[in-house]
Amino acid sequence: MDPILQLSSLKKHYATQKAVDDISFSIERGSIFGLLGPNGAGKTTLLRMITGIFFPDSGSITLDGKKFEPLEDGIKIGYMPEERGLYKKMKIGEQALYLAQLKGMEKAEAMEKIKYWFRKLEMETWWNKKVEDLSKGMSQKLQFVTTVLHEPKLIILDEPFSGLDPLNANLIKDEIFGLAQKGSTVIFSTHRMEQVEEICDHIVLVNLGKKILDGTVKDIKQQFKAHRFALELNHQDALPQHPSFELVDQNASALTVQINPGFQSNDVLQAFMGSGHQIVSFKEILPSLNEIFIRLVEGTAATSRAFQSQN
Amino acid sequence: MNKISLIIAREYKSRVQNKRFLLTTLLTPLLFVGFIAGATFFAIQGKEAHRIAVVDANGFFKQNLKSNKNLQFEFPEGVDTSNYQSKGYTDILLIPAFAGTEKINYVVRSKKRIGLVTEDQISDRINAAIEDKMLLDAGIQRSQLDSIREKSRFAELKAMEERGEEKAQESSAALSYGVGFGSGMLIYLTMFIYGAMVMRGVMEEKTNRIAEVMVSSVKPFQLMMGKIIGIGAVGLTQFLLWIVLIFGLITAAQFLIPANIMQEVSTLQQYQGQIPSGSMAQAGDAAQKIYKVQSSFATANWPVIIGCFLFYFVGGYLFYGSLFGAVGSVVNEDPQDAQSLMIPITMPIIFSFIIMSNAVNDPNTSIAVWASIIPFSSPMVMMARIAYGVPGTVPYWQLAASMLSLVGGFLLTTWMSGKIYRTGILLYGKKVGWKEMFKWAFRTS
Numbered sequence: 001m002d003p004i005l006q007l008s009s010l011k012k013h014y015a016t017q018k019a020v021d022d023i024s025f026s027i028e029r030g031s032i033f034g035l036l037g038p039n040g041a042g043k044t045t046l047l048r049m050i051t052g053i054f055f056p057d058s059g060s061i062t063l064d065g066k067k068f069e070p071l072e073d074g075i076k077i078g079y080m081p082e083e084r085g086l087y088k089k090m091k092i093g094e095q096a097l098y099l100a101q102l103k104g105m106e107k108a109e110a111m112e113k114i115k116y117w118f119r120k121l122e123m124e125t126w127w128n129k130k131v132e133d134l135s136k137g138m139s140q141k142l143q144f145v146t147t148v149l150h151e152p153k154l155i156i157l158d159e160p161f162s163g164l165d166p167l168n169a170n171l172i173k174d175e176i177f178g179l180a181q182k183g184s185t186v187i188f189s190t191h192r193m194e195q196v197e198e199i200c201d202h203i204v205l206v207n208l209g210k211k212i213l214d215g216t217v218k219d220i221k222q223q224f225k226a227h228r229f230a231l232e233l234n235h236q237d238a239l240p241q242h243p244s245f246e247l248v249d250q251n252a253s254a255l256t257v258q259i260n261p262g263f264q265s266n267d268v269l270q271a272f273m274g275s276g277h278q279i280v281s282f283k284e285i286l287p288s289l290n291e292i293f294i295r296l297v298e299g300t301a302a303t304s305r306a307f308q309s310q311n
Numbered sequence: 312m313n314k315i316s317l318i319i320a321r322e323y324k325s326r327v328q329n330k331r332f333l334l335t336t337l338l339t340p341l342l343f344v345g346f347i348a349g350a351t352f353f354a355i356q357g358k359e360a361h362r363i364a365v366v367d368a369n370g371f372f373k374q375n376l377k378s379n380k381n382l383q384f385e386f387p388e389g390v391d392t393s394n395y396q397s398k399g400y401t402d403i404l405l406i407p408a409f410a411g412t413e414k415i416n417y418v419v420r421s422k423k424r425i426g427l428v429t430e431d432q433i434s435d436r437i438n439a440a441i442e443d444k445m446l447l448d449a450g451i452q453r454s455q456l457d458s459i460r461e462k463s464r465f466a467e468l469k470a471m472e473e474r475g476e477e478k479a480q481e482s483s484a485a486l487s488y489g490v491g492f493g494s495g496m497l498i499y500l501t502m503f504i505y506g507a508m509v510m511r512g513v514m515e516e517k518t519n520r521i522a523e524v525m526v527s528s529v530k531p532f533q534l535m536m537g538k539i540i541g542i543g544a545v546g547l548t549q550f551l552l553w554i555v556l557i558f559g560l561i562t563a564a565q566f567l568i569p570a571n572i573m574q575e576v577s578t579l580q581q582y583q584g585q586i587p588s589g590s591m592a593q594a595g596d597a598a599q600k601i602y603k604v605q606s607s608f609a610t611a612n613w614p615v616i617i618g619c620f621l622f623y624f625v626g627g628y629l630f631y632g633s634l635f636g637a638v639g640s641v642v643n644e645d646p647q648d649a650q651s652l653m654i655p656i657t658m659p660i661i662f663s664f665i666i667m668s669n670a671v672n673d674p675n676t677s678i679a680v681w682a683s684i685i686p687f688s689s690p691m692v693m694m695a696r697i698a699y700g701v702p703g704t705v706p707y708w709q710l711a712a713s714m715l716s717l718v719g720g721f722l723l724t725t726w727m728s729g730k731i732y733r734t735g736i737l738l739y740g741k742k743v744g745w746k747e748m749f750k751w752a753f754r755t756s
Contacts, residue, residue, distance in 0.1 A: 048523075048737075051527040052527065053523065053526050053527055053737065071530065074527065074528045074529075077527065079523075079524070079527040080524075081520065081523040081524060081527075083520040083523065084520060085516075085519045085520030085521030085522065085523060085524050086519065086521055086524075087325075087519065087521055088515075088519060089325065090321075090325065098317065098321055099524070099528070101317050102314055102317055102318075102525070102528045102529055103528050104314075104528075143524075146524075
């Protein structure tokens with residue numbers, strides 16, 4: 001199956017900086033894709049090019065097998081920007097209807113969909129309320145509904161959980177999974193790594209306008225693993241010395257060992273078994289995305305760039 | 312439905328289905344009338360009464376100098392500059408003995424400075440008194456003088472305007488002035504009111520961050536045009552309601568006038584204002600006045616005036632509205648930025664207003680003619696001139712040139728503003744000046 005979205009050599013330069021500098025990747029249909037990066041890495045610019053708000057300086061975007069045409073392809077995309085925006089004085093029902101019609105939906109169809117979503121997210125009683133009367137979490141939910149209402153093939157969510165309580169965040173998370181199961185593709189932009197680990201199949205990490213990491217969450221963790229294992233023994237007396245490992249950390253319940261190059265985990269286990277210890281548990285410690293993220297981004301100019309204006 | 316018409320409908324409905332809209336629509340004309348009535352009232356009532364002690368060395372002013380409500384001339388004994396205030400006079404007028412017709416100065420002294428109008432009145436009255444005295448000296452009796460004065464007011468000026476085919480139409484300068492100034496003023500006000508409305512709407516979209524959601528489904532240009540057209544339609548609705556309101560009030564007022572007076576008015580209309588002396592019909596003062604107002608209204612070419620008014624309102628609004636929109640798009644949360652960025656837009660509007668208030672007195676000066684063709688000022692200035700007649704005062708070619716350049720002008724400003732808007736609406740946290748806006752407007756992409 002061809003990918004839903006393919007970016008090749010996308011570039012967007014502003015007067016003072018290269019916001020997006022030669023980025024290529026592709027996104028599989030029905031996947032949940034994480035676009036990660038520190039503040040000011042170029043994520044928003046990249047998303048704005050994918051949504052047709054900005055034109056790339058060079059490079060091409062292929063959506064659904066065809067060249068991306070911002071005007072016709074609007075209906076295929078649902079975009080929830082990081083900075084949420086709604087008309088404050090408008091009634092909620094009217095607002096959802098208006099945004100759906102602007103996406104190209106017929107009125108009757110839009111009404112039906114709005115009612116469906118409002119029922120689903122327990123928003124039915126809100127219809128005649130104004131946005132200015134809503135709490136932040138409530139307007140977040142409304143924003144999510146208006147984003148997915150027209151059943152876009154590609155849903156782009158920029159920090160979708162910010163401002164939501166855990167209950168509502170789970171509600172939205174379930175909806176995201178549900179949409180992906182129904183065949184929508186979700187691009188998920190955030191710097192909350194624990195959410196990415198939980199939700200995303202595939203991630204791309206950008207920094208300073210360049211792609212620095214691209215792969216499935218599992219592969220990336222394998223790629224960045226430090227060959228460390230957590231080892232729990234029945235007792236910690238007379239620990240063996242063996243060339244296959246170094247002891248990195250020790251506490252009352254467990255040891256952390258680092259396997260030396262040229263050895264396997266079995267070599268370590270044999271060493272401990274040989275010394276008469278009972279092994280209670282043995283588990284590889286994979287780095288969290290958070291650690292990988294910090295390792296890759298720390299020390300670059302990213303932090304200073306985050307404070308520059310996003311021209 | 313088409314996207315731009317959806318946007319127009321939203322912008323229109325969200326403003327018209329609003330209590331505030333109904334309220335301002337109804338209250339503005341009342342406020343206007345109230346303002347004019349108030350100004351007139353204070354102009355009449357606000358004059359200070361002057362009690363003037365006259366010290367006359369010639370002896371004839373006592374008979375000839377006439378007092379009125381505001382100016383009270385008195386000729387007390389023993390009053391001089393040192394004691395007139397303590398004797399209850401506001402001013403003292405010192406007239407030295409005249410030596411033939413040699414140039415001479417007389418002096419008014421007062422505690423407070425005398426206003427310009429009062430000063431003119433005093434000198435007019437003194438001149439009239441001297442004139443009367445000289446006429447009496449020349450052998451004319453007082454009674455003769457008064458009756459001649461009264462009888463001499465029989466002639467009345469009627470200005471006619473060439474309308475081709477050897478037909479000259481009666482024209483009324485006062486009406487032209489009123490219509491010209493009124494419509495120019497209305498256009499001036501609406502440009503500010505609706506222009507600012509466009510700007511605030513754009514700023515709202517930007518600060519609410521809805522703009523980003525919107526431009527992911529519609530083109531920025533559609534968003535801008537939808538707003539401008541929607542708000543323009545609100546303006547037209549408001550005018551329509553005002554016209555209906557005014558006609559309603561006039562009709563209602565006619566019912567309040569007693570039937571016999573209306574009967575006399577229609578008799579006057581029948582005879583075109585001149586009732587033959589032998590006729591049984593009579594017309595009272597009230598009927599004469601109503602007939603005069605009616606017939607002077609009939610001299611104006613209303614279809615042309617109303618048609619042009621709508622054209623220039625729409626054209627001027629589009630011309631400036633898009634510029635206001637462009638300014639709104641580059642402003643961040645700080646309203647003071649908007650103030651300083653608006654100056655280059657408001658200056659030409661205010662300047663046009665000044666030209667307009669001169670053109671309405673003198674519609675054929677070359678500055679008035681040029682300003683009525685250049686689109687920056689044409690909506691206001693041309694309306695001031697059109698009131699004086701097409702094609703008499705404003706030849707057809709000038710009207711055509713003015714309309715064409717206005718259409719071209721607003722196409723250009725919307726095109727430029729569209730480009731500024733496209734960049735500005737998504738730009739946060741950066742202060743933008745006119746230099747940068749020009750760069751955006753004229754870059755190619």
